[in-house]
Amino acid sequence: MEVPEAVKEWYWGRVKGLTLRSLIYWIIIAIVLPVLSPLFKGVTIATLPSLHWYINAFIVIVLGIVLIFWYAAQMNRLDQELESKLKEGR
Amino acid sequence: MAIQPSKGMSPAVRNPLVAAVLVILLAILAYPVGREYLTSLILILGSILVYLVLAVTLRSQAAADFYVAGRSIPAFVNGAATAADWMSAASFLSMAGIIAFLGFDALPYIIGWTLGYTLMAFTIAPFVRKSGTYTVPELIERLAGGWGTARVVAVLMVFITSLTYLTAQLTGVGVVFSRFLGIPATTAVFVGVFGALAYAWTSGWRSITWVQFVQYWVLISMYLLPVLIAAASLGLLPLPWLQYGPLVAQVEGAEKAAGVTPLWTEPFARPFAGGTGQLNWILSALVLMLGTMGLPHILVRFYTVTNVHAARVSVGWALLFIGLLYTSASIYAAVARFSISKLWNQPLDAVQNTPWVQKWLPTGLVKVQDANGDGIIQPGELSFHNDIVVVGMPDMFGMIWLIAPLVAVGGLAAALSTADGLLLAMSTAISRDIYKRFINPQASEAGEVGFVRVMLLVIALVGGLLGYLALRDPTFSRYVALMVGWAFVFAASSFTPLIMLGIFWKRLNRYGILAGMLVGMGVALPYVLAVGIFNAPPLVLFGQKIGTIAWGAVSALANAIAAVVVSLLTPPEGKEREAFVDHMRLPD
Numbered sequence: 293m294e295v296p297e298a299v300k301e302w303y304w305g306r307v308k309g310l311t312l313r314s315l316i317y318w319i320i321i322a323i324v325l326p327v328l329s330p331l332f333k334g335v336t337i338a339t340l341p342s343l344h345w346y347i348n349a350f351i352v353i354v355l356g357i358v359l360i361f362w363y364a365a366q367m368n369r370l371d372q373e374l375e376s377k378l379k380e381g382r
Numbered sequence: 383m384a385i386q387p388s389k390g391m392s393p394a395v396r397n398p399l400v401a402a403v404l405v406i407l408l409a410i411l412a413y414p415v416g417r418e419y420l421t422s423l424i425l426i427l428g429s430i431l432v433y434l435v436l437a438v439t440l441r442s443q444a445a446a447d448f449y450v451a452g453r454s455i456p457a458f459v460n461g462a463a464t465a466a467d468w469m470s471a472a473s474f475l476s477m478a479g480i481i482a483f484l485g486f487d488a489l490p491y492i493i494g495w496t497l498g499y500t501l502m503a504f505t506i507a508p509f510v511r512k513s514g515t516y517t518v519p520e521l522i523e524r525l526a527g528g529w530g531t532a533r534v535v536a537v538l539m540v541f542i543t544s545l546t547y548l549t550a551q552l553t554g555v556g557v558v559f560s561r562f563l564g565i566p567a568t569t570a571v572f573v574g575v576f577g578a579l580a581y582a583w584t585s586g587w588r589s590i591t592w593v594q595f596v597q598y599w600v601l602i603s604m605y606l607l608p609v610l611i612a613a614a615s616l617g618l619l620p621l622p623w624l625q626y627g628p629l630v631a632q633v634e635g636a637e638k639a640a641g642v643t644p645l646w647t648e649p650f651a652r653p654f655a656g657g658t659g660q661l662n663w664i665l666s667a668l669v670l671m672l673g674t675m676g677l678p679h680i681l682v683r684f685y686t687v688t689n690v691h692a693a694r695v696s697v698g699w700a701l702l703f704i705g706l707l708y709t710s711a712s713i714y715a716a717v718a719r720f721s722i723s724k725l726w727n728q729p730l731d732a733v734q735n736t737p738w739v740q741k742w743l744p745t746g747l748v749k750v751q752d753a754n755g756d757g758i759i760q761p762g763e764l765s766f767h768n769d770i771v772v773v774g775m776p777d778m779f780g781m782i783w784l785i786a787p788l789v790a791v792g793g794l795a796a797a798l799s800t801a802d803g804l805l806l807a808m809s810t811a812i813s814r815d816i817y818k819r820f821i822n823p824q825a826s827e828a829g830e831v832g833f834v835r836v837m838l839l840v841i842a843l844v845g846g847l848l849g850y851l852a853l854r855d856p857t858f859s860r861y862v863a864l865m866v867g868w869a870f871v872f873a874a875s876s877f878t879p880l881i882m883l884g885i886f887w888k889r890l891n892r893y894g895i896l897a898g899m900l901v902g903m904g905v906a907l908p909y910v911l912a913v914g915i916f917n918a919p920p921l922v923l924f925g926q927k928i929g930t931i932a933w934g935a936v937s938a939l940a941n942a943i944a945a946v947v948v949s950l951l952t953p954p955e956g957k958e959r960e961a962f963v964d965h966m967r968l969p970d
Contacts, residue, residue: 295968304967308886314504322497322671326489327664330649341627341716345647348489349712350623353705356500360698363504367694371969 296381303374310370314363321355394592398436405432422787423563429600429791430577433798436596437581437589445827448586448834449516449810451686455591460692461699463594464683466601466799468495468674468700469707470547471554472866474601474796478714479768482722485646487654490663490931492708494670494870496701502675503697507684509885509966511693516685518678518807518877519815524962525884526892527955533815535899539876540678540811542903544804545845546865551801552578552849553862555794561745561773562790567853575846578801582838586810586831587686590802597795598703604792605707608775608785612717615779622713629716636723642761646719655867656913656920657929669934673870676877678811679803690969718771721778726761733759738777742770805845809837861915864930868910871934875902879942887946888963894949902941909933 295303325347332343340346391399405428412420446452455463473495481488515521519536526532555574556567563570581593613622616629634645644651650660657666674680683700684693725733730752733739742748747767750759773793776785813834818825825833852859880898883890912918914930921928928936 300964300968307967311504311886315501318497318501318504322493322500323664323668326493326667327660330660333647333649336627339625339627341630341712342647344649345486345489345630345712346627348486348493350709352493353496353701353709356497357698357701357705359500360503360701361695364691364694364698367508367969368691371691374969 295378299374299377299381302377303370306370307367310363310366314359317359318356321352321359325352325355394436394439397439398432398596401432401435402428405429418783419563421784422790425787426559426563426790426794427573429794430573430798433577433593433596433795434580437584437593440585440589440592442585442588443828443831444585445830447588448831449685449814450682451587451591453686454588454688455686455692455696457687457692457696458699459591459595460683460687460696462598462703463591463686464680464696464700465703465707466594466598466795467679467683467803468704468800469601469796470800471551471557471793471797473707474605474793475554475557475772476768477708478711478718479766479771481711482715482718482771483766483768484652484654485644486649487652487663490654490667490670492711494667495674496705496708497667498671498674499697499701499704501671503694503701505882505885506675506681507697508690508693510681510684510881511687512690512966512968512970513962514965517810517814518681519811520819522877522880522884522895523815523819525880525890525959526895527959529892529895530820532892532895532899533819535896536877537811537815539872539899539903540807543677543869543873543876544679544808545841545848546862547869548801548804548808548841548845549848549852549862550866551797551804552845553852553859554797555801556849556853557769558790558793558797561769562787568850571849571853572846574798574801574849575842577798578805579838579842581798582802582806582809583835586806586834587682590799590806591686594799594802597799601792601795601799602703602706604788604795605772606710608772608779608781608789609710609714609717611781611785612775612779613713616717616720618713623709626713626716629720633716633719633723636720636726637761640723640726640761653927653929655929655931657927657932659924659926661924661926662929662932665932665935666929669874669931669938670870672874672878672938673872673934676873676881677869678873678877679800679807681877681881682803682807682810714771714775718775718778722764722766723761725759725764728759730757730759733764737780738774741777742774747774801845805838805842808841809834812837812841864914867931868906868914871906871910871931871937872903874934875906875937875941879938880945883942883945885963885966888960889949889954890945891949891952891955891959893952894945894947897948898941898945901944902937905940906934906937909937 329344329347335343409421409424412424477491513521515524519533522536523533552571552574556571559565559570560567581590613619618625637645654663654666687693687696733750739748747770749765751763753763817833818830852862876899880895910930913920
């Protein structure tokens with residue numbers, strides 16, 4: 293597939309933007325939340341263990357999974373945009 | 383494609399299913415003859431046979447099947463296969479135990495061995511798939527503008543990160559057999575070698591992908607079975623993941639009453655990998671994440687999917703499947719700790735006569751010693767091996783004997799699936815990246831596949847021999863365990879920063895890549911050896927000791943800095959690398 297230079301740049305620019313956003317979310321999930329977790333010691337909701345434990349043992353993993361599927365969906369949409377751009381160009 | 387919807391049942395589904403039914407029937411028929419022992423033996427050995435039947439059904443002679451499963455694996459299947467590839471004997475048998483005994487301070491294992499996948503999903507996996515390469519060293523060579531030297535160094539890194547890891551898996555097989563069947567572990571290790579070898583032999587990644595897919599479901603069901611039964615008896619159903627808070631509170635209540643300090647969920651109260659404090663805690667987690675992303679046997683999994691979109695989604699499935707085990711490990715830990723706390727401050731003979739303690743005392747996994755001779759067992763007079771948490775759970779709750787061999791079947795699936803991934807990552811590195819690339823570029827497809835098989839045999843036997851030595855010699859075994867943890871440090875210090883830079887920064891060149899790998903390892907290795915093996919005092923930062931795993935953050939950073947600086951000081955790579963990177967950045 294021959295992709296015009298301008299389209300390539302547009303696409304990669306969007307990918308970089310999305311990667312940067314995902315990276316920020318990832319830093320929040322994988323670093324910031326675990327680092328702050330000890331502050332939530334003794335905070336409990338319903339039958340969950342204390343949040344300082346639960347953030348690391350459960351919450352961040354769920355958020356990590358959600359972020360992957362979110363990124364995949366965003367990239368899918370972007371790839372469709374790319375495809376329609378290329379069709380228009382032809 | 384391996385399994386296609388067609389009229390009637392595909393042989394890849396039918397054959398292993400028939401084998402599984404036969405094994406179960408045989409196990410039932412064996413009960414009146416050989417009782418629990420024979421039935422357990424048939425179930426455990428039978429599980430190896432079922433995977434073998436599947437692998438043989440999928441046999442192939444094509445090089446593309448051996449290297450990348452013909453790039454035919456759907457995202458969901460690849461996700462489960464990745465999870466099995468990833469979760470080792472240590473994840474299955476020991477991780478819950480480590481959490482049970484280290485509490486909050488063991489949580490870097492949970493976040494560190496999961497959230498690397500999230501970063502991998504948007505920085506590495508889809509691009510690796512799009513690269514069209516077959517192995518990680520090949521990818522490194524292409525990123526280095528077609529420079530063979532980078533590839534050879536990368537092969538060396540594959541071996542440094544994979545061989546000790548393989549040894550640990552084969553040791554795990556030995557442990558499963560000896561614990562559950564009383565067969566000498568040193569003999570059983572070669573049963574593991576035979577199993578892993580046979581699945582990979584038939585058609586490389588193609589056969590082991592589907593075997594790993596099946597092994598995932600086996601290992602996760604067998605992992606959850608005992609903990610869900612225990613949770614039921616403690617009133618934690620239907621969703622123990624959301625309901626185990628009161629149990630943790632009860633455990634800590636018992637600890638307070640018995641004067642145990644620090645409490646189980648107290649943060650930063652115990653060392654982690656030789657370090658202390660919050661900085662060491664979070665850096666260790668970060669290194670485990672970065673290491674995950676650079677482990678060759680995991681990266682290869684993203685070569686095998688059908689397209690770039692499938693690569694992105696399959697990482698999500700992989701983490702979902704891995705998360706199911708990792709989020710359950712804390713429940714295991716809480717339940718085990720609860721059972722153990724029930725023994726505190728009981729009379730010595732009452733503790734010794736508790737059925738599960740009685741059963742596990744001879745194995746040495748449980749130790750009871752009334753040190754102060756008061757006839758009462760205080761918390762400090764009871765000690766447990768990490769592995770008791772998972773393998774001992776069925777006995778702690780008096781479950782029917784059948785549960786124990788099923789847990790063994792799960793542990794075996796975890797060990798074999800990981801062993802296979804490692805075995806193939808190493809043998810394909812030798813065959814494609816050394817033999818085909820440098821020694822015999824004219825090798826026919828049949829010749830190449832033949833060579834992979836010879837390498838499989840050689841590496842499996844080397845791994846088996848190392849596993850045998852580890853089981854015979856406790857000192858050697860200790861080194862193997864340490865090396866497995868450090869595999870993450872080495873992966874984070876060699877491949878991870880370079881692959882990310884290679885994709886996102888076009889100016890990276892061959893010298894930068896070589897400098898990155900050498901400097902990363904050059905910073906990692908001396909510290910890890912000095913502190914980990916020769917007991918040198920660890921570096922202290924802000925009053926906190928930096929352990930060997932946390933040190934990987936420094937070596938990974940050193941790798942990235944060296945790669946950037948050296949690239950900028952030397953000429954840019956030119957058209958070949960630029961075209962390759964452009965190709966990787968576009969979807970298929």
